[in-house]
Structure formats: C-alpha cells, structure tokens
Amino acid sequence: MSKEEFHNVLTGAVTGCHEDVEQILELYMPLIDKHSYVNGRLDEDLKQYLMIHIALQIGKFPI
Amino acid sequence: MNHQQESERDELRARFTGWLEVTLYRAKLNYLKKQERERNTLYVGMLPEELLVEENLEQKWVHRLTEQKGFDFEQEKLEKAFQYLTQQRQQILTLLFVEEKTPEEIAGQLGCSKQNVYKQRSQALAALRNMLEKGGEGNE
Numbered sequence: 175m176s177k178e179e180f181h182n183v184l185t186g187a188v189t190g191c192h193e194d195v196e197q198i199l200e201l202y203m204p205l206i207d208k209h210s211y212v213n214g215r216l217d218e219d220l221k222q223y224l225m226i227h228i229a230l231q232i233g234k235f236p237i
Numbered sequence: 238m239n240h241q242q243e244s245e246r247d248e249l250r251a252r253f254t255g256w257l258e259v260t261l262y263r264a265k266l267n268y269l270k271k272q273e274r275e276r277n278t279l280y281v282g283m284l285p286e287e288l289l290v291e292e293n294l295e296q297k298w299v300h301r302l303t304e305q306k307g308f309d310f311e312q313e314k315l316e317k318a319f320q321y322l323t324q325q326r327q328q329i330l331t332l333l334f335v336e337e338k339t340p341e342e343i344a345g346q347l348g349c350s351k352q353n354v355y356k357q358r359s360q361a362l363a364a365l366r367n368m369l370e371k372g373g374e375g376n377e
Contacts, residue, residue, distance in 0.1 A: 177247065177250070180249075180250055181249060184249070184250075184253060202254075202257060205254075205257060205258070205261065206261065209261040209262065209264075209265050212269070220265065220268055223264065223268050224261055224264055224265065224268075227260070227261075227264040228257070228260065228261070228264075231260055235253060235256055237249070
C-alpha cells in the first residue's frame with residue numbers, strides 16, 4: 175500500500191468507513207496477533223476483543 | 238513541497254502505528270484484568286445447595302474453604318444423606334441441580350405434574366437438611 179493510499183484509508187477509517195476500518199485491521203493484523211498472545215498461546219477471544227476495540231477507538235485518532 | 242508531503246505522510250503512518258501499539262497494549266491489560274476479576278468472582282450458582290438454605294452463608298462458606306477437613310466431611314455427610322432419599326427424589330435433585338433442567342422439563346421426562354416436582358424437591362431438601370442436622374448433633 176502506497177503512502178497516499180494509506181493516508182486515504184486511514185482518513186476513511188477515522189471518519190467511520192467500515193471498509194477502511196477492515197483494511198486497517200488487515201494491514202495491522204501482525205501487530206494484533208503479537209498482542210493476542212498470553213503465556214505463549216494465541217488467545218482467540220483476546221484477538222477478537224482487540225479488533226473490536228480498534229474498530230471502536232480508531233475514530234479518536236487525531237489525524 | 239512534494240518531498241515535504243511524503244515526509245508528512247510517513248510521519249502520519251508512524252504516528253498511527255505508535256498510537257495503535259499503545260491502544261493495543263492498554264486494551265490487552267484491561268482484558269487480562271477483567272479476566273482475572275471474573276476468575277476470582279464466586280457466583281451464587283456455584284455454591285452447594287445446602288449452603289443456600291442456611292444462615293450466615295458467607296461465614297460458613299469461608300470456613301469451609303479454609304478448613305479443608307470440615308469441607309470434606311460435610312460433603313461426605315451430604316453424600317450419605319442423599320443415599321437415604323428415594324430413587325425418585327434423588328433423580329429429581331440430580332436433574333434440577335446437576336443437569337440444571339427446569340421443573341417443566343423434569344415433569345415431562347418423569348411423567349408427573351410440575352407441582353409434584355416442586356413438592357418432591359422441597360421435601361427432599363427438607364429431608365437432607367434434617368439428616369445433616371441430626372448427623373451433626375450425633376457427632377458432637
């Protein structure tokens with residue numbers, strides 16, 4: 175994803191576009207996965223929680 | 238100018254990644270704290286039935302948790318008392334408290350009325366309580 179594309183997607187996600195939020199989640203999936211490990215095990219519930227949390231909080235990111 | 242714009246967008250991506258790292262870290266901490274709180278919560282449904290009909294519920298439960306000997310003893314006494322109940326009452330109590338079926342379901346399964354299930358339940362609990370109290374007096 176080019177810098178310009180990223181800028182557009184992030185702006186869309188912050189303003190509430192669902193497809194853009196999905197794209198951001200996809201783009202940052204490795205980071206979400208990294209935070210979803212508890213005691214060396216992938217916690218699927220935690221992963222789900224984090225994804226929902228991002229979707230709800232992304233609107234607060236100051237562009 | 239173009240170079241400056243690109244640098245700004247790079248900065249935006251870096252800023253977002255940093256923000257996301259912090260957000261994820263805090264969310265994970267909250268999630269784990271919530272999990273821990275739930276693990277330490279004892280719900281009423283998890284308490285043994287015979288404790289619910291007694292007074293000083295909290296004190297007795299804490300006592301049983303701390304006094305391992307007493308806890309085992311009570312369980313054994315309850316098991317013995319349970320054996321003295323009729324087959325039907327044993328079945329009703331098992332269906333109610335172990336399989337967590339409703340009185341309507343049990344009535345349908347056993348082919349009796351709902352009122353009979355309630356009646357058998359209260360009589361069985363009263364009989365258990367009676368036997369436990371007598372057993373307690375006998376041992377003291």
